[in-house]
Amino acid sequence: MKVLLQLVQGFRLFLRRLHDALAPPELVATEHMTGFWRAAALGAATNLKVADHLSGKLDGMSVQELALHCGADPNRLRRLLTALASIGFFQVKGERVFHTRLSACLSAGSTTPEGSGQIGKAVEFQYRVQWKNWNELAGVIKTGLTSSALRRGLEASDPEAGRHCLFREMDGSAQEQNLFHGAMESVTELSKGPLAQAFPWEQFSSIVDLGGGSGAFLSHLHTRFPQSRKTVIDRPDAFRDIDDKSGIFFQEGDFFNLAEAKSQEVLAVADLVVLKHILHDWSDEDSLRILKQIHAQISDNATLVVIETLSGEMEGDLIASFADLEMMHSFQAKERSLEDFQQLFESSGFRLTQSVVTLSPFRVLVCEKKQ
Ligand SMILES: C[S@@+](CC[C@H](N)C(=O)[O-])C[C@H]1O[C@@H](n2cnc3c(N)ncnc32)[C@H](O)[C@@H]1O
The missing domain is CATH 1.10.10.10 (Winged helix-like DNA-binding domain superfamily/Winged helix DNA-binding domain)
Incomplete structure (x- = not known):
């Protein structure tokens, strides 16, 4: 098929x-x-x-x-x-x-033989939230700012401008945050099966999903590999509507400040840290800050897994090329090639040990700490 x-x-x-x-x-x-x-x-x-x-x-x-x-x-x-x-x-x-x-496939409870479904949430997020950001694209390309910074009338010289991204803008709207997390669940729904097969998750005893949202990915892993302890660290809005029967732990935290006591405690005992669909939301500078924060908190033999789509992989791939524009207007960020990721890992003290192709748009990049 x-x-x-x-x-x-x-x-x-x-x-x-x-x-x-x-x-x-x-x-x-x-x-x-x-x-x-x-x-x-x-x-x-x-x-x-x-x-x-x-x-x-x-x-x-x-x-x-x-x-x-x-x-x-x-x-x-x-x-x-x-x-x-x-x-x-x-x-x-x-x-x-x-x-x-x-x-x-647009209906909320839909499942298909391929295991996908729930794409309606992503359709609605695009329609109600991303629409207005795409509308600012020419200005974004001229100024180097995000759509939300432009809408607020910020100028490039304003120190606030560089930090103003979609996450900040959605802070003002619980409805938009819910649509965002719903859309992320849709994307996870489409890829969770192939991702669960692509990596030996069962070999780890304590998994932390940093920026793991409402826990859709860890919940899926938990149904297949229930023996490990699984924790999501994210902003509190991600947990607003969670089902706490999922068997996973949710902890409020900020991946720019993992030295905070509760995050530190969880990361110190983790043997696997996951960053799924995170780094493409951040500039090189911010991505390095996140990776260095992780490096400082995890044990020397812990594994880091970065799950992302890679740019430049498939000729004529419209979604990948246009996703790069979405990262630009919403976050001042970008999609990256394998070489781009390798550079980020090298500069933050990690070594890429494996790049696993999956039966999904995502690649699983496995890293260890450089000793
Ligand atoms: C693109 S979503 C990916 C969610 C999930 N990992 C997935 O693959 O579906 C980015 C996630 O990063 C979280 N996030 C943004 N800023 C954060 C921060 N400073 N600390 C922790 N999580 C953050 C968001 O709340 C959101 O859940």
């Missing part, structure tokens, strides 16, 4: 290039220029919880009934669904609306 998918993806890239070479360039530009229409329509459907209301309804629902559940105007809802049906999400047949394979 995986091989077939890779073949189809290669073929799709080839066809896209062939199309772009033959079609009038204005047509190609128009298709790209309207990309945000599709994102907005998906976001609106997620916001209205269309997929959740349709979930499990094998005979579909009438537009009227669905509109009632969504609190929407039936005619306008039909127009939204007709547009989405043109890209494969939902099917509208006469008066009835049905799920398709694609639209089903």
